[in-house]
Amino acid sequence: MSTSLQLRSLVKSSGQLELSLVEVPIPEPGADEVLVEMQAAPINPSDLGLLIGPADVARASVVGAGATAVVTLPIAEPAMRALAARADASMPVGNEGAGKVVAAGTSPEAQALLGKLVALNGGATYAQHRIAKAADVMPLPEGASAVDGASCFVNPLTALGMIESMRREGHTALVHTAAASNLGQMLVKLCIADGVGLVNVVRNAEQAKMLKDIGARYVVDSTSPAFVDELTNAIAETGATIAFDAVGGGRLASQILWSMEAALNRKATAYSRYGSSVHKQVYIYGGLDTRPTELAHSFGLAWGINGWLLPLFLAKVGPETADRLRARVAAELKTTFASHYTAQISLAEALEPQVIAAYHRRATGEKYVIVPTKTA
């Protein structure tokens, strides 16, 4: 049986994270399965938890080179306690990606995909090959490359999921933080297309300009001295009562709830000691700021803060809604949902300390894609 390279992340109970490429057998697809030669898999913020976790990227050391390199990064003792459940288990990485179907099972559905480019998700995409159920892959539209289709799932479905959550819960406009991200740019385009009010919160003037250039109407810079007033004004104008927050830590979520409450109270006709009865919601879907979230409770009693995770959202809304959202992604893959990559890197390059430092920085607008077919 021939073998193929797969990137692995291993937390050792001795307190190190080890990244390496391992040779794994290339499996035969079952009747309803396909074998995909992976050609592109993005490094999303949501991949970094499993790939790097709390390990110290500044102190990486390497033994070997190229495909046989083994990178070791230290993990501080307190962080190790949270990782007990994965200690000493070598884990494949990569939430999503795209590639070519090079073998297929006997079922007509699987056979129909032979030779086609498909996108897939569900883990282990940082590899040269991956098995998938024929029903779980998404054939790419005509003219789309594997790199075009590599980020079909996480960002596009998250952006669509935000609007879907907003509508299901009875809100009519939303706030988005870290809004200059790839995901944030998709959301700007979607909200323009769908006529949904969107308040974009960014962290500098350059990001604000970039979003304005692609048509964003409300952009608020959190480093502005008048940030809270500007946020409250934008929320009052759009009527936003739900927010999706990638920052997580610190006081931003609390500030957003405060601004929503202040915007609602501008319209209030009588004093209520419990504050507005309109429900104000923040979903935290990322943790760019790893400090604790601080809630100041100055926003009445009709509020909620929840974690938000794409797989849980898709399970909640059910397959019919999920299929509808996926169909929109396929239809708008090269327009609304186009991703832009800073660099295409090989599996071996993904283990080089300076490359790790670059993709681990999560700089807004920077995004790396692993191209397992690349050899260099």
Added chain:
Amino acid sequence: MSTSLQLRSLVKSSGQLELSLVEVPIPEPGADEVLVEMQAAPINPSDLGLLIGPADVARASVVGAGATAVVTLPIAEPAMRALAARADASMPVGNEGAGKVVAAGTSPEAQALLGKLVALNGGATYAQHRIAKAADVMPLPEGASAVDGASCFVNPLTALGMIESMRREGHTALVHTAAASNLGQMLVKLCIADGVGLVNVVRNAEQAKMLKDIGARYVVDSTSPAFVDELTNAIAETGATIAFDAVGGGRLASQILWSMEAALNRKATAYSRYGSSVHKQVYIYGGLDTRPTELAHSFGLAWGINGWLLPLFLAKVGPETADRLRARVAAELKTTFASHYTAQISLAEALEPQVIAAYHRRATGEKYVIVPTKTA
């Protein structure tokens, strides 16, 4: 037209809170209304926000005496900003109470209540008289005094609302903090009667003993050195995935979510980097700790923290459920829902600085009831 005394709380834009009794006309009841001579109205923690707010009770000064006393308490400048909406508006106070129907409108429903003892809620109960819709009052059961029925609404419906929320949202057991309160004792009795698992979090050994004495099975003392382990064990044994928290500030809500996640992970068979997919919920319904809430995000992504307020809950579940809960309160008024009062005070006594200091302390197990018919 004759007049009657009503307690008022007035925030002056000059930075003082003024408490006084004012003479107000006794209104004629409309066709579907009754006039209630108020005989008992409790001072709940939820009343103190409107009554005292952030004013400094240690620096109260009094002019006049008895029914004509005017008490002035200073309010610090930062706190004044949050009170702008009620500045210079004299506000009646008191969420609930009970008394005797001394006049009734022409409708048969109103006439049927004449001479009866009834409980009511909705504000302005710290007064000698109050008008209410006949449909909104609850006749007290045979043998119950006005003092027995004074706390029919806030605590009993909150305790029942917690269990109702738990069931509606698919949980099977719950955690309650500040569990030695009047409300907490009702919840212990209810959970025993209904066979619902309950984890009681208290703040000292005396409170723990008191709850054990009335039959509580799981009582955890937050000052115990092994608090987190004991909480996690109790949560694991009951399967609690929802909590009602009266503390609000600090790290308690975060610790509860952490313990729920840890309890769920004890049963997990495989590592998930996103944590358990079981939703963990904390409802904050009080603010005994006025510091910000700190969330450490060490409990996966399937979690929510929400404000919880009785009127919003009742509006959400609708009149049928609200009526079912109210009927249970009436049936168990002298057993499950019996309240115990530290002291019965007159309207005039409620303005005395040392009495204000006593009811403002919100000591667990201490509760004051205003008896407007009391003259002394």
